[in-house]
Amino acid sequence: MKQLPLCKLQSLFAAVSAAQKLYIPADDAAGQASFTVWQEGIALTKKLNTVRSAKDLFFPQVENLMGFRVREKQIELIETRDETAPFVLFGVRACDARSFEILDRVFLSEPQDTYYAARRAHGTVVTLSCTRPEETCFCPAFGIDPAAPQGDISCWIEDETLFWQANTEKGEALTANLPMLEDTDGAAVAAQQEKTRALLKKLPLAGLDLSAVGAGKTKALFDRPEWKQLSESCLGCGTCTFVCPTCQCYDIKEFDSGRLVRRFRCWDSCMYSDFTKMSAGQPRPTQLERFRQRFMHKLVYFPDNNDGCFGCVGCGRCLAKCPIHMNIVKVIKTLGEEHA
Numbered sequence: 183m184k185q186l187p188l189c190k191l192q193s194l195f196a197a198v199s200a201a202q203k204l205y206i207p208a209d210d211a212a213g214q215a216s217f218t219v220w221q222e223g224i225a226l227t228k229k230l231n232t233v234r235s236a237k238d239l240f241f242p243q244v245e246n247l248m249g250f251r252v253r254e255k256q257i258e259l260i261e262t263r264d265e266t267a268p269f270v271l272f273g274v275r276a277c278d279a280r281s282f283e284i285l286d287r288v289f290l291s292e293p294q295d296t297y298y299a300a301r302r303a304h305g306t307v308v309t310l311s312c313t314r315p316e317e318t319c320f321c322p323a324f325g326i327d328p329a330a331p332q333g334d335i336s337c338w339i340e341d342e343t344l345f346w347q348a349n350t351e352k353g354e355a356l357t358a359n360l361p362m363l364e365d366t367d368g369a370a371v372a373a374q375q376e377k378t379r380a381l382l383k384k385l386p387l388a389g390l391d392l393s394a395v396g397a398g399k400t401k402a403l404f405d406r407p408e409w410k411q412l413s414e415s416c417l418g419c420g421t422c423t424f425v426c427p428t429c430q431c432y433d434i435k436e437f438d439s440g441r442l443v444r445r446f447r448c449w450d451s452c453m454y455s456d457f458t459k460m461s462a463g464q465p466r467p468t469q470l471e472r473f474r475q476r477f478m479h480k481l482v483y484f485p486d487n488n489d490g491c492f493g494c495v496g497c498g499r500c501l502a503k504c505p506i507h508m509n510i511v512k513v514i515k516t517l518g519e520e521h522a
Contacts, residue, residue, distance in 0.1 A: 184346040184363035191344060195220050197360055203269040205239060207232050217271065226273060230316055231497065235427030236278045239271055240301045241285060244448045251442060260442065266300040270356065272308040276331035277321045277497035279309045281427035287488050288430050306352045309333035313378055318498030320387035320511065326495060329375040340374045387511060394518035395481040397490050403482060408516050413473035415506050420451035422500040428493050452476050477513045
């Protein structure tokens with residue numbers, strides 16, 4: 183394990199940025215935290231989490247796929263993707279780090295998504311432990327330890343000191359180029375972890391029971407009458423899907439500029455009435471069906487197809503951002519009432 187006085191953090195960022203692009207969570211003009219390209223003077227946010235997740239760096243909200251020109255009967259294909267350069271993503275929390283594993287199961291399975299794969303191959307993830315989890319956090323329900331975040335490198339901040347531990351070859355390679363880091367035994371990290379884990383047990387959502395959901399529960403849950411009541415208050419605005427670190431739905435569109443037809447993909451939401459709409463109509467025409475699809479996918483369908491792995495990481499963003507306070511925890515608890 184390595185350490186660095188926190189007063190030298192900007193020097194560390196400068197050293198990393200000199201070799202490759204560095205993204206850190208920083209406050210914007212509105213006071214909200216988001217992952218930003220580091221430049222001199224940009225400080226690490228003190229907020230627990232960014233409004234939108236680190237998913238954006240691997241699966242952007244809008245992404246060019248290709249372009250083409252049509253001349254009479256000839257179609258000329260134009261490569262529009264930029265060459266992916268190495269980059270470092272610093273300050274990722276444990277919940278977002280787990281979300282990458284979920285996205286990998288989707289985009290790196292065959293046939294592999296080469297756009298996503300290129301970013302994953304070139305990105306080095308540096309995680310940062312949580313010391314003050316919020317009341318909306320429930321990542322331990324999914325086996326995530328925010329006191330010991332996974333990543334290419336794991337970091338902790340304690341007593342004005344940054345602690346740094348390389349976990350992978352990419353992490354070791356980055357660490358080797360940072361001579362300002364000094365060796366340490368990491369005793370302060372162990373003490374911090376103990377405090378954080380004790381605090382997690384006191385949170386309102388500690389011990390969230392997932393026994394009513396999971397793989398193999400489709401028949402038991404699909405026709406439950408509670409879906410009607412739960413879905414009636416939903417606005418179908420899609421806010422939950424756009425702040426979610428694990429949602430991966432997208433649409434592919436084309437734009438004709440007159441000189442080039444640009445094909446791009448953009449995030450979509452299963453909460454929208456025109457999601458997957460085809461010439462034959464909408465496969466889920468009612469709000470109830472769309473609402474049920476979202477939560478059944480995260481809590482039942484995804485575990486069914488991914489060795490029991492849930493499609494949620496308990497980051498709490500949907501709890502914090504839903505305008506009518508409908509969220510995945512309410513769904514889990516409501517479906518669990520009869521089960522209990």
